[in-house]
Amino acid sequence: MSIADNIIALKRETDLNNVTLIVVSKTKPVEDIQQAYDAGQRIFGENQVQELVEKYEALPKDIEWHLIGHLQSNKVKYIAPFITMIHSVDSLKLLQEINKQALKNSRVIDCLLQIYIADEETKFGLSFDEAIELLRSDEFAELKNIRIRGLMGIATNTDNQKQLKEEFYELDTFFDGIKQSFFRKDDNFDELSMGMSSDYKIAMEQGSTMVRLGSTVFGARVVKHWKNN
Numbered sequence: 276m277s278i279a280d281n282i283i284a285l286k287r288e289t290d291l292n293n294v295t296l297i298v299v300s301k302t303k304p305v306e307d308i309q310q311a312y313d314a315g316q317r318i319f320g321e322n323q324v325q326e327l328v329e330k331y332e333a334l335p336k337d338i339e340w341h342l343i344g345h346l347q348s349n350k351v352k353y354i355a356p357f358i359t360m361i362h363s364v365d366s367l368k369l370l371q372e373i374n375k376q377a378l379k380n381s382r383v384i385d386c387l388l389q390i391y392i393a394d395e396e397t398k399f400g401l402s403f404d405e406a407i408e409l410l411r412s413d414e415f416a417e418l419k420n421i422r423i424r425g426l427m428g429i430a431t432n433t434d435n436q437k438q439l440k441e442e443f444y445e446l447d448t449f450f451d452g453i454k455q456s457f458f459r460k461d462d463n464f465d466e467l468s469m470g471m472s473s474d475y476k477i478a479m480e481q482g483s484t485m486v487r488l489g490s491t492v493f494g495a496r497v498v499k500h501w502k503n504n
């Protein structure tokens with residue numbers, strides 16, 4: 276199947292589930308992204324700032340770019356002028372820097388808190404307790420140029436369907452609790468970014484509102500795998 280065929284099939288599947296399709300284009304050339312764009316896709320995710328900025332400059336300006344990978348504070352300034360959403364917020368310090376750069380650009384930047392749900396050592400993210408502590412803090416209350424739109428999580432890299440289901444279920448339950456406790460009057464807290472090529476069907480069953488799909492669209496990545504970055 277071509278990139279266009281894949282986009283059309285996945286768009287239909289995600290639409291049926293009321294889920295937003297984020298096409299993860301990391302390591303893929305702009306020609307591939309252009310093919311997905313020509314098939315109607317407008318939302319793309321990247322995990323590295325420099326690659327993201329280069330692709331932003333090379334491709335049509337109505338693309339919505341999402342940063343899905345770990346973000347260092349000193350690189351926020353490069354994406355602040357145009358980024359649509361940052362999925363990978365994992366500290367108050369990073370959030371403060373995003374707020375500062377958003378203010379400089381007269382913007383409000385949509386963010387997700389990345390929550391650690393995997394049974395693995397190497398993944399970034401906040402624990403449930405750390406996320407609550409962040410949201411309770413006075414420093415957080417002062418940030419006016421960021422908007423927390425929801426949560427993001429990466430499940431364990433496993434074929435164990437039961438475990439994947441449990442991890443997504445836990446995140447969905449935590450999402451509901453956070454909404455009740457901190458965002459009850461805020462209709463904008465409505466996104467749960469979970470699910471990748473290998474597990475998005477389970478994620479959709481467990482309440483995902485955004486799936487991040489790369490290899491299902493473009494085929495396997497032969498360049499370095501994101502888990503080894």
Ligand SMILES: *Cc1c(COP(=O)(O)O)cnc(C)c1O
Nearest residue numbers: 299343471472487488489490501
């Ligand atoms: C690479 C990546 C994806 C997409 O992975 P696929 O398995 O190719 O769908 C999703 N989310 C994050 C955070 C990623 O880094």
